[in-house]
Amino acid sequence: MLSQLTKLPANARVGVVGGGVAGLTFTYFLGKLRPDVQITLFNPESRPGGWIHSWHTKGPDGRPVMLERGPRTFRGVSDGTVLILDTLMQMGHGDRIRSVGRESSADRKFVLDPRDRLVQVPNSLGSLARFLASPLSKGLLWGLAGEWARKPRKENVDESAEALLTRRFGSAYPARNLFSAVYRGIYADDVGRLSAQKAVGRMVRDERAHGSLTAAAWARWREARGDTSAAPELSPLVAAYGRALGRDPAELRTLAHRLAQFPMLGLTGGLQQFPDAFQAAVARFPNVALCTGTVTGLRGGVVSGDKQGVALEYTDAQGAQRSEEFAHVRLAVAPNRMAPLVAGANAPLFSKLNAIRSNTVSLVNMYIPGKDIVPAQFRGFGYLVPESNANPEKLLGVIFDSVIEQSFAPFAGDAVGAAAPAAAPAAAAAGTPAYTKLTAMVGGSLYNDPEGNPTIPSEAETIARVKRALSRHLGASPTDLDGAQWLHTVARDCLPQFVPGYGAQAAEIERAVLADYAQGVSLGGMGFARGPGIPDVVSDAFTDAMKLH
Numbered sequence: 001m002l003s004q005l006t007k008l009p010a011n012a013r014v015g016v017v018g019g020g021v022a023g024l025t026f027t028y029f030l031g032k033l034r035p036d037v038q039i040t041l042f043n044p045e046s047r048p049g050g051w052i053h054s055w056h057t058k059g060p061d062g063r064p065v066m067l068e069r070g071p072r073t074f075r076g077v078s079d080g081t082v083l084i085l086d087t088l089m090q091m092g093h094g095d096r097i098r099s100v101g102r103e104s105s106a107d108r109k110f111v112l113d114p115r116d117r118l119v120q121v122p123n124s125l126g127s128l129a130r131f132l133a134s135p136l137s138k139g140l141l142w143g144l145a146g147e148w149a150r151k152p153r154k155e156n157v158d159e160s161a162e163a164l165l166t167r168r169f170g171s172a173y174p175a176r177n178l179f180s181a182v183y184r185g186i187y188a189d190d191v192g193r194l195s196a197q198k199a200v201g202r203m204v205r206d207e208r209a210h211g212s213l214t215a216a217a218w219a220r221w222r223e224a225r226g227d228t229s230a231a232p233e234l235s236p237l238v239a240a241y242g243r244a245l246g247r248d249p250a251e252l253r254t255l256a257h258r259l260a261q262f263p264m265l266g267l268t269g270g271l272q273q274f275p276d277a278f279q280a281a282v283a284r285f286p287n288v289a290l291c292t293g294t295v296t297g298l299r300g301g302v303v304s305g306d307k308q309g310v311a312l313e314y315t316d317a318q319g320a321q322r323s324e325e326f327a328h329v330r331l332a333v334a335p336n337r338m339a340p341l342v343a344g345a346n347a348p349l350f351s352k353l354n355a356i357r358s359n360t361v362s363l364v365n366m367y368i369p370g371k372d373i374v375p376a377q378f379r380g381f382g383y384l385v386p387e388s389n390a391n392p393e394k395l396l397g398v399i400f401d402s403v404i405e406q407s408f409a410p411f412a413g414d415a416v417g418a419a420a421p422a423a424a425p426a427a428a429a430a431g432t433p434a435y436t437k438l439t440a441m442v443g444g445s446l447y448n449d450p451e452g453n454p455t456i457p458s459e460a461e462t463i464a465r466v467k468r469a470l471s472r473h474l475g476a477s478p479t480d481l482d483g484a485q486w487l488h489t490v491a492r493d494c495l496p497q498f499v500p501g502y503g504a505q506a507a508e509i510e511r512a513v514l515a516d517y518a519q520g521v522s523l524g525g526m527g528f529a530r531g532p533g534i535p536d537v538v539s540d541a542f543t544d545a546m547k548l549h
């Protein structure tokens with residue numbers, strides 16, 4: 001997110017590298033805002049969506065089944081979510097949106113305790129009592145009781161999330177138990193190697209502003225008590241979206257307010273529908289061209305007539321090497337994919353981008369038609385494995401896709417702000433034959449040696465590990481596990497390592513890009529958005545499209 005980006009010249013040519021949701025939504029917003037600008041979107045394959053990949057196949061019973069090989073939900077409270085869902089509704093896909101309410105089983109999350117028992121993350125008095133009785137709560141109550149009295153840190157430099165949590169709670173137990181699990185479920189990384197500013201930025205700001213997290217929570221509670229407004233004002237970003245795209249602010253306010261009630265949103269038929277819909281939309285824009293091709297190089301300082309430009313070299317779908325010039329290039333790929341593009345022509349920028357390491361996750365989908373093997377007491381979103389568990393399988397967590405799918409409720413019907421089926425029961429549960437669908441995520445930082453280099457086990461070994469883990473954690477039988485359908489995906493370098501100091505590193509890269517290419521290049525995607533989630537990269541895409549328009 002380069003704050004200095006300025007308006008593109010009339011009829012400029014723009015190249016967008018990457019057809020994941022960051023590149024697609026950037027193309028969509030800029031294409032709408034600037035009909036004079038000619039945009040070419042490059043993606044190596046015709047399927048859009050990057051890590052979002054809903055895979056349609058046949059189950060062991062020969063019937064169709066969809067397995068998510070990446071994300072399946074995104075959070076409700078986020079500007080990016082408002083933009084995604086409002087746009088999907090404008091495109092006529094509102095009926096595909098599904099919500100998970102706070103009362104739904106799919107909003108229950110579990111953490112594995114050191115003795116391999118699943119304990120629910122508290123969301124009620126009962127679950128709080130059970131959590132406090134488990135070894136996972138060690139150090140939590142005592143840590144919270146004295147938190148307000150612990151002195152704030154004076155230095156204004158980044159530290160690890162673990163260091164901050166350990167200082168605030170007075171021991172490492174809360175970080176190693178609950179928090180390490182939660183951050184594995186977002187970053188696939190170790191709480192001791194994650195930037196506090198990136199992973200727990202709000203805690204950093206709270207400590208600085210209020211001296212302690214407890215004081216900040218108290219101040220926030222008092223403020224909320226005095227605020228009686230039913231529907232808060234639109235955020236500046238959503239308000240800007242409304243103005244730029246001619247959307248009714250009242251409708252957007254209603255939508256944002258409703259979305260904030262849902263911890264999770266999804267799409268019936270799979271999350272792939274989101275990038276598919278955006279790709280279909282931009283393919284109809286007269287000012288957008290889709291190019292199936294892999295960009296291999298970027299060169300700045302190209303002069304064409306009286307204009308400075310940037311050249312993109314790429315291999316097209318037929319394997320031919322090509323080059324095209326653009327007034328502006330948007331890189332919407334992960335930092336490790338940006339690095340090789342500048343390797344030949346900009347060695348200093350290459351080394352800065354190359355210094356950002358990424359984590360690799362093995363995703364293992366399992367499907368059993370005709371039988372639900374998730375024990376009733378553990379029906380929820382899934383479970384995460386904290387550092388305090390010995391975890392010989394290097395499991396990060398398991399998502400119960402069948403529970404999520406069965407908990408999905410229609411979001412709004414066709415109309416924005418239509419009466420909410422807020423507490424709708426599991427939509428599919430009644431009359432649907434039982435089945436189990438789950439996704440195990442293995443590895444991440446657990447695959448890495450101290451230098452950050454991963455050792456990735458084979459497919460057979462990974463599936464064997466997941467089977468061992470599921471039989472220990474859920475009591476799954478060998479017959480069920482051996483009869484199941486398994487799908488293995490190595491998501492190589494799929495999440496940047498947000499190490500302490502990452503924010504400064506990313507800002508330094510953006511400064512270098514601005515200095516080297518003037519307005520010629522901008523950076524998007526997970527590495528340069530506020531967070532790694534889908535809504536974050538979409539907010540970032542809109543923000544930069546607005547600056548350029």
Ligand SMILES: Cc1cc2nc3c(=O)[nH]c(=O)nc-3n(C[C@H](O)[C@H](O)[C@H](O)COP(=O)(O)OP(=O)(O)OC[C@H]3O[C@@H](n4cnc5c(N)ncnc54)[C@H](O)[C@@H]3O)c2cc1C
Pocket residue numbers: 017018019020021022023042043044045048049050051052070071072073074075293294295296332333334337361363491494495524525526532533534535537
């Ligand atoms: C396992 C996993 C689970 C996740 N779960 C969630 C979740 O539950 N909720 C959530 O909100 N987020 C989740 N995320 C994060 C989410 O996937 C990302 O926020 C999102 O996919 C980022 O989109 P993107 O467009 O920036 O990048 P990508 O999805 O990486 O897309 C980049 C695209 O660029 C293409 N590309 C790469 N190099 C080139 C090149 N040289 N030339 C042309 N094209 C190129 C790639 O092929 C790809 O299509 C998850 C991520 C992972 C890995």
Ligand SMILES: C=Cc1c2[nH]c(c1C)Cc1[nH]c(c(CCC(=O)O)c1C)Cc1[nH]c(c(C)c1CCC(=O)O)Cc1[nH]c(c(C)c1C=C)C2
Pocket residue numbers: 074075109110182184185186187188263264361381382383384396397398399441531532533534535
């Ligand atoms: C076990 C590994 C992973 C699981 N999901 C991810 C990994 C690496 C990746 C991921 N999950 C989320 C995001 C987006 C974050 C955001 O800022 O929007 C990413 C990149 C969402 C998420 N998943 C879990 C939580 C607590 C969150 C944050 C917001 C939310 O509540 O939706 C929990 C969780 N993730 C995984 C499991 C098994 C799990 C809980 C049981 C898998």
